[in-house]
Amino acid sequence: MSAPESKATGPDLTLGLAVDTLADGKLLLGHVGDDAVVLARRGNAFFAVGATCTHYGGPLAEGLMVDDTVRCPWHHACFSLRTGEAVRAPALTPLACWSTEVSGSKVFVRAKVTPAPSRRVVLAPGGPQKIVVIGGGAAGFAAAEMLRRQHFRGDIVMLSDDDASPVDRPNLSKDYLAGSAPEEWVPLRDDRYYTDQGIDLRLKTTVARVDASAREVVLEDGSKVAYDRLLLATGAEPVRLSLPGMELPHVFTLRTLRDCRAVIARAATTRRAVVMGASFIGLEVAASLRTRGIEVHVVAPEKRPMEKVLGPQLGDFVRSLHEEHGVIFHLEDTATAIDARKVILKSGGTIDADLVVAGVGVRPRLGLAETAGLAIDRGVMVNEYLETSATGIFAAGDIARWRDQHSGAAIRVEHWVVAERQGQTAALNMLGGRSKFDAVPFFWSQHYDVPINYVGHAESWDELAIDGDIAKRDCAVRYKRNGRVLAVASIYRDVASLKAEVAMEKAMLL
Numbered sequence: 001m002s003a004p005e006s007k008a009t010g011p012d013l014t015l016g017l018a019v020d021t022l023a024d025g026k027l028l029l030g031h032v033g034d035d036a037v038v039l040a041r042r043g044n045a046f047f048a049v050g051a052t053c054t055h056y057g058g059p060l061a062e063g064l065m066v067d068d069t070v071r072c073p074w075h076h077a078c079f080s081l082r083t084g085e086a087v088r089a090p091a092l093t094p095l096a097c098w099s100t101e102v103s104g105s106k107v108f109v110r111a112k113v114t115p116a117p118s119r120r121v122v123l124a125p126g127g128p129q130k131i132v133v134i135g136g137g138a139a140g141f142a143a144a145e146m147l148r149r150q151h152f153r154g155d156i157v158m159l160s161d162d163d164a165s166p167v168d169r170p171n172l173s174k175d176y177l178a179g180s181a182p183e184e185w186v187p188l189r190d191d192r193y194y195t196d197q198g199i200d201l202r203l204k205t206t207v208a209r210v211d212a213s214a215r216e217v218v219l220e221d222g223s224k225v226a227y228d229r230l231l232l233a234t235g236a237e238p239v240r241l242s243l244p245g246m247e248l249p250h251v252f253t254l255r256t257l258r259d260c261r262a263v264i265a266r267a268a269t270t271r272r273a274v275v276m277g278a279s280f281i282g283l284e285v286a287a288s289l290r291t292r293g294i295e296v297h298v299v300a301p302e303k304r305p306m307e308k309v310l311g312p313q314l315g316d317f318v319r320s321l322h323e324e325h326g327v328i329f330h331l332e333d334t335a336t337a338i339d340a341r342k343v344i345l346k347s348g349g350t351i352d353a354d355l356v357v358a359g360v361g362v363r364p365r366l367g368l369a370e371t372a373g374l375a376i377d378r379g380v381m382v383n384e385y386l387e388t389s390a391t392g393i394f395a396a397g398d399i400a401r402w403r404d405q406h407s408g409a410a411i412r413v414e415h416w417v418v419a420e421r422q423g424q425t426a427a428l429n430m431l432g433g434r435s436k437f438d439a440v441p442f443f444w445s446q447h448y449d450v451p452i453n454y455v456g457h458a459e460s461w462d463e464l465a466i467d468g469d470i471a472k473r474d475c476a477v478r479y480k481r482n483g484r485v486l487a488v489a490s491i492y493r494d495v496a497s498l499k500a501e502v503a504m505e506k507a508m509l510l
């Protein structure tokens with residue numbers, strides 16, 4: 001997704017600013033010509049970087065400075081203030097940087113500079129020459145990008161059974177599905193990127209098995225691709241309910257760009273849609289279809305949407321938010337059959353529908369890991385370096401189960417940012433680094449104009465503390481066990497969410 005054009009606002013930083021105006025650890029929005037620039041102070045050092053996050057254009061001056069980085073308030077990307085490098089996903093593109101100079105009692109922003117990103121791993125002679133990535137999604141793409149960022153000059157082969165190059169998957173249930181984002185926002189990079197970077201991206205290529213002892217990947221057509229290091233990033237696939245009618249042409253699941261295009265094409269002639277499932281993807285789809293003016297019915301077995309993850313209060317809020325936008329819920333009910341015109345419910349009712357989207361969860365794609373003989377426990381088991389039980393094979397993203405240093409539990413999550421950050425960490429380690437994956441899990445979800453940010457991980461809690469007012473869309477909800485905060489969900493409390501992330505990171509270090 002491209003960032004909106006920045007608007008120059010605040011002081012002209014080239015004219016100098018009294019040093020005392022900016023306290024240590026603070027950010028200030030100003031401009032240099034037409035460029036919006038954030039000035040940051042750390043001790044007596046000043047840094048100047050572009051003010052607009054390169055992910056979706058978040059306002060970095062409203063984010064949080066942590067040591068010599070700035071974190072984006074919207075989806076927690078982290079940028080180096082020294083080099084502008086996007087050190088942590090979801091942003092992948094660096095910020096512009098300017099030099100600064102203190103003269104007398106003033107700090108001046110001077111020329112634009114292009115510092116080199118920091119090298120986080122030393123490439124040893126005799127290191128890997130050929131790295132194969134299975135998966136062209138969040139984790140696979142972020143890994144390949146990081147390999148090149150770290151100056152890895154060997155072969156990178158990215159195998160994906162998708163027919164599209166890596167896409168911004170979260171957009172497929174949000175702006176792109178709603179019709180408010182053009183398709184050029186969807187690819188993470190254009191096709192030329194892969195050629196320029198020497199990434200051998202092979203689409204429509206299914207890997208049939210991994211031969212760990214021969215260090216080879218066997219493709220469906222029988223051909224083989226050898227590797228020195230392998231990253232498994234096969235993601236997840238939507239659960240398909242075994243209902244009569246699931247195979248009908250107006251019934252869809254949503255994972256790929258192709259799926260999304262098919263839903264959009266059908267939506268053009270749809271008057272009424274049924275969404276099965278009231279969790280994140282189902283409700284984001286409901287919101288997007290409402291934006292298209294379609295009547296939407298949501299059918300789900302639970303009493304409250306999202307209660308299992310967000311608790312009853314936020315669950316009720318999400319329900320009323322969707323109802324305000326005209327969504328009709330059929331909760332504590334399920335579909336038993338679908339025919340060409342309607343969905344038949346267990347309760348005995350029927351709903352006429354020209355379009356049905358099933359968003360009832362996903363299943364990690366573990367088949368390759370299983371046949372390779374890797375240790376599996378409801379996910380591919382990885383150590384803190386994201387290496388599997390087979391030397392040289394790493395796993396990241398929706399398939400990986402790792403020991404989360406914050407909760408202490410072995411967890412597997414289905415979050416975009418986690419998948420990308422794991423891809424980045426796995427890349428460093430495939431090159432011989434020893435980077436622990438220690439990022440606190442983070443995800444966001446968007447419903448109409450309401451974003452929900454969630455940091456941490458709480459599968460259950462014994463206390464739920466609400467700060468602020470959920471109905472007023474201004475809150476931070478803390479999920480605690482034995483008095484310890486496991487996770488924080490927030491609406492329009494971005495700095496609180498960032499601070500919670502930092503607190504959880506610090507707690508891990510103790």
Ligand SMILES: Cc1cc2nc3c(=O)[nH]c(=O)nc-3n(C[C@H](O)[C@H](O)[C@H](O)COP(=O)(O)OP(=O)(O)OC[C@H]3O[C@@H](n4cnc5c(N)ncnc54)[C@H](O)[C@@H]3O)c2cc1C
Nearest residue numbers: 135136137138139161170207235397398414415416419443
């Ligand atoms: C519509 C939608 C909206 C979402 N919104 C959000 C959100 O707002 N926030 C959030 O945190 N998360 C969101 N998610 C979840 C997020 O997209 C996933 O957690 C993330 O994509 C996982 O990344 P991954 O790399 O593990 O897998 P994926 O991105 O699914 O990539 C897996 C890749 O592996 C390939 N592959 C699998 N098996 C094979 C094989 N045998 N041979 C070759 N290729 C293979 C696939 O084709 C694909 O390219 C959303 C997901 C969807 C579907």
Ligand code: FES
Nearest residue numbers: 053055056058072
């Ligand atoms: S807009 Fe900054 S992380 Fe998404």
